[in-house]
Amino acid sequence: MVVFLPFKGYRPNLRAGETISDRISPPYDVIGDEELKTLQSEKLNVTNLTLAPDADGRYRAARKRFGAMIANGALICDPPSFYIYEQIFSDGGEERRRRGLVGILKTESYAEGNIIPHEETFSKVRADRLNLLRDMEAHLESIFGIFPGLGEELSAEVLGQERLLYTYVGRDGVEHRYYRLEDPDLCMRITERLKDQKVLIADGHHRYETALAYSSENPGSPSKQYVLCTMVAADDPGLAIWPTHRLIDAGDIGENSAVKKIEKAMRTEEVTLRELEERLPEHLFGMIFRSGRCLLADNREIPSDLYRLDTYSAQQNVLYGVYKSDEEKSDVSYDAELPSVERAMAEKRHDAAIVLNRPSLDMIWKLAESGRRMPKKTTYFFPKIWSGWVFYRMD
Numbered sequence: 190m191v192v193f194l195p196f197k198g199y200r201p202n203l204r205a206g207e208t209i210s211d212r213i214s215p216p217y218d219v220i221g222d223e224e225l226k227t228l229q230s231e232k233l234n235v236t237n238l239t240l241a242p243d244a245d246g247r248y249r250a251a252r253k254r255f256g257a258m259i260a261n262g263a264l265i266c267d268p269p270s271f272y273i274y275e276q277i278f279s280d281g282g283e284e285r286r287r288r289g290l291v292g293i294l295k296t297e298s299y300a301e302g303n304i305i306p307h308e309e310t311f312s313k314v315r316a317d318r319l320n321l322l323r324d325m326e327a328h329l330e331s332i333f334g335i336f337p338g339l340g341e342e343l344s345a346e347v348l349g350q351e352r353l354l355y356t357y358v359g360r361d362g363v364e365h366r367y368y369r370l371e372d373p374d375l376c377m378r379i380t381e382r383l384k385d386q387k388v389l390i391a392d393g394h395h396r397y398e399t400a401l402a403y404s405s406e407n408p409g410s411p412s413k414q415y416v417l418c419t420m421v422a423a424d425d426p427g428l429a430i431w432p433t434h435r436l437i438d439a440g441d442i443g444e445n446s447a448v449k450k451i452e453k454a455m456r457t458e459e460v461t462l463r464e465l466e467e468r469l470p471e472h473l474f475g476m477i478f479r480s481g482r483c484l485l486a487d488n489r490e491i492p493s494d495l496y497r498l499d500t501y502s503a504q505q506n507v508l509y510g511v512y513k514s515d516e517e518k519s520d521v522s523y524d525a526e527l528p529s530v531e532r533a534m535a536e537k538r539h540d541a542a543i544v545l546n547r548p549s550l551d552m553i554w555k556l557a558e559s560g561r562r563m564p565k566k567t568t569y570f571f572p573k574i575w576s577g578w579v580f581y582r583m584d
Contacts, residue, residue, distance in 0.1 A: 274574070387558075433566040
């Protein structure tokens with residue numbers, strides 16, 4: 190059974206001269222070094238909690254800072270509430286609107302079959318986030334879940350009851366709106382509606398698995414069995430899934446040698462860059478090399494359903510099969526925007542790039558429910574769920 194509850198959220202209490210942009214940030218794992226410096230120049234920004242470890246990798250100083258923010262009124266506590274997180278953005282020139290329901294989700298083992306992962310994770314990331322939870326005793330960032338939905342009638346009631354708290358438009362043009370939903374009867378009916386549904390983790394696998402480990406460390410504390418979660422309905426018209434392209438630094442593996450091995454493992458066709466862009470949806474994936482050479486690639490055979498997934502086939506046939514990549518090596522980086530990938534390759538910043546198609550939500554659900562994990566960073570749910578709007582305090 191899925192347990193999704195309203196909670197007493199701690200959220201920014203904006204003072205004179207402050208705006209919500211001073212407090213919020215993209216999720217911790219997509220912030221570059223320069224952006225982090227800018228964000229952390231605002232003393233009350235969430236990154237001063239999520240990305241400010243002590244020298245030994247713990248977060249004791251951040252915990253003191255968090256406590257001071259509560260004590261001095263920089264954060265205020267709401268009565269038990271759900272929150273609504275709305276994002277308005279452009280996707281391929283089309284304006285879209287995505288709405289998420291924010292509450293706390295009870296953690297449970299994937300083996301129960303109610304909460305379903307779809308990607309593999311990095312163990313070293315989980316260790317850092319576990320230290321954060323141990324010291325903070327609070328969830329500062331939300332995971333992103335997908336669920337079947339509330340239904341038309343209940344969704345319409347939510348629209349009539351929500352109260353706007355914050356608005357913000359980012360440099361990327363995404364408009365963020367954050368609302369509170371306090372009505373106890375409506376909150377109870379939302380909880381009831383979700384209890385017999387399943388939740389697919391769209392983003393935040395590391396945070397969910399960390400929260401599950403933390404709950405296991407604290408079996409006697411009911412409040413520590415939950416994780417902050419933003420739920421989006423599977424039929425939400427703003428649910429956009431982008432691919433995450435791979436950029437490869439090949440080391441001592443030459444381009445001609447790599448191409449020969451790829452051609453041996455897969456059916457390939459040499460094309461121009463423009464042809465790659467136009468014809469990519471007809472093929473499994475494409476490749477761009479440092480020299481400007483481009484290939485379209487397809488499987489020679491399909492030993493399992495996973496090989497129908499471009500990221501899995503690329504991982505097995507190219508990353509593992511040709512470049513001998515693994516989790517411990519830093520020879521692969523990721524980029525969700527094709528124009529950015531093409532610029533990087535034109536500037537010869539990498540040896541090769543794997544260009545992928547948009548993932549299908551139906552395929553993600555099908556593979557996830559069958560218990561199969563997709564490669565790390567198979568999906569990029571756009572826009573990202575930003576942090577700092579509301580916190581779940583567990584102590």
